[in-house]
Amino acid sequence: MSQVFLASRNPKKLEELLRILAEVVPDIEVLGLDDVAPYDEPAETEATFEGNALLKARAGVEATGLPSLADDSGLCVDALNGMPGVLSARWAGTAKDDAANNRLLLEQLADVPDDRRGAEFRCAVAFCRPGGVEDVVFGEMRGVVIRELRGSGGFGYDVVFVPDGETRTSAEMPAAEKDLISHRGKSLRAVAPLVAAALG
């Protein structure tokens, strides 16, 4: 059993990572923050997804001694100059309140016409190993922000985002189908061979 640590306590992220890594590393075990001794998690104070992912993966290595993954991702909206970006999870001020974040985003974009509602999800995944080897990989998914909430899958802004080429929101897509095109799916598939090589 190979262990890798993912610096997250979001069960949906842990599931998603396991689903993708298991294809490449069949006997992998993904430990999350709730599976290890508590440690001081760094605040996500960096100005980039890459910076925050590295902060968290380095802290994971230090705390667990395991090869550690961390991601930072968010929705970059054209009409908001790329924001909420690194502030996606706390856009409405209160931490991690998806409903409040989505409500605020739709209100901010209320007067933005249909042809200016482009956006993309971006994800950076950092993979840090004991000894100091570090990689960062990226993934993105372009689409548009619609004007209402649709769907019950996914999390975060999935309910207001329709990927290019789709009519469904990413919250209306089955998880496996979303993985194929999603920012996180792409970056996790990009990091999977690196994890396999490190654990192999």
Next chain:
Amino acid sequence: MSQVFLASRNPKKLEELLRILAEVVPDIEVLGLDDVAPYDEPAETEATFEGNALLKARAGVEATGLPSLADDSGLCVDALNGMPGVLSARWAGTAKDDAANNRLLLEQLADVPDDRRGAEFRCAVAFCRPGGVEDVVFGEMRGVVIRELRGSGGFGYDVVFVPDGETRTSAEMPAAEKDLISHRGKSLRAVAPLVAAALG
């Protein structure tokens, strides 16, 4: 008595404009939206301050037949990639709620360190005359976003903004002193000679 129309019903903006224009055009009368027959005000749907100012000034000319001024302005925060920008007045979603906007902005910037809290107020003033002559002028005021609300003057984000070279927020500065350095003061002083020439 020379009349000019300012497409605003904000008494503080009308006052500020009169204060500045009166130095250049002593007998000027500034009419606001509440002084003229109601008309369909255009929504501020443009992506730039200039675009919104022009929309509003053109509509003013059409509705009143008077030389018409309109401004659009906002706070452009470095750590938010220049937002709230054109969405400054409705950043918290609900229209023109200064308290909600300031609360949201401070919460969004809660984890942004002191050396990355730069921002600038920007203003575009459009001056449109019957017959189609149009000018747009600009002004800006750089500073930082602090971590609490201070002062009772000004409006909007003045309570959280300390201009470069100042220790007071722009809400703690006497109006006349703020006018000398403010984005709106600069752009109104830049447009004043154009107004004087058009009305002379």
